[in-house]
Amino acid sequence: MSNQTTSFVSRVGNNPFLRAVAALSTLAGWISAGMIVAAVAITCQMIFIRFVLNGSTVWQTEAVIYLVIAATLIGLPYVQRLRGHVNVDLIPILLSPRSRFFMFILTSVLSIAIVSVMLFYGYEYWHIAWERGWRSDTIWGVRLWIPYLTIPVGFGLLLLQLIADFIAVLIGADKPFGLEDN
Numbered sequence: 001m002s003n004q005t006t007s008f009v010s011r012v013g014n015n016p017f018l019r020a021v022a023a024l025s026t027l028a029g030w031i032s033a034g035m036i037v038a039a040v041a042i043t044c045q046m047i048f049i050r051f052v053l054n055g056s057t058v059w060q061t062e063a064v065i066y067l068v069i070a071a072t073l074i075g076l077p078y079v080q081r082l083r084g085h086v087n088v089d090l091i092p093i094l095l096s097p098r099s100r101f102f103m104f105i106l107t108s109v110l111s112i113a114i115v116s117v118m119l120f121y122g123y124e125y126w127h128i129a130w131e132r133g134w135r136s137d138t139i140w141g142v143r144l145w146i147p148y149l150t151i152p153v154g155f156g157l158l159l160l161q162l163i164a165d166f167i168a169v170l171i172g173a174d175k176p177f178g179l180e181d182n
Contacts, residue, residue: 011168011173012164012168012174013171013173013174015167015168015171015173017164018164018167018168021077021160021164022081024157024160025078025080025081025161026078026081028074028075028076028077028078028154028157029075029077029078029079029081029082032070032072032074032075032078033071033075035067035068035070035074036067036071038067039063039064039067039068039071042067043060045060046060046061046064058139058140059139062136062138062142063140066142066146066147069147069150070147070150070154073150073151073153073154073155074150074153074154074157076154076155076157076158076161077154077157077158077160077161080158080161080162081161083178089177089179091103092104092176092177092179093179097176100176100177100179101176103176104176105166105169108162108165108166108169109166112159112162112163112166115155115159115162116159118155119152119155119159122151122152122154122155123151123152125148125151126145126148126149126151126152129144129145129148
């Protein structure tokens, strides 16, 4: 068993930027959880309408799909803050503290670059839907810019959290990969 301890939440110290981003990520997590609860409630209502009242539903399936996708995207920064993603830390554990630091820098810069690209194209996609007035091809006819807005918002908040994690390690408020030096 390793003497390494893993922090489950990224540390922010007394840095106001890191604290603000942590608060935003936590708020996003609560909003995401609320969307999941709403999706479950709508699903229960849809089942009641269909199978108990023998009625038809119009908007429920589409709303549940959009809510679950939005919850996933909006919840990204919260999962990053909690380090709740799948994490294989065998290599960082085996590395020296200096090598671990450089590996963290490399993976952070790559993550920030990839999420920045996703944010750019997500914003572009949302903006096209907004400009052209796209609507879903269902009876409900949702204005698609509304659910598509979760793409740039989710990736924007994730980018902020990744930058905050990067800064936290650079200023010494957190350790690379949350692993203490031995």
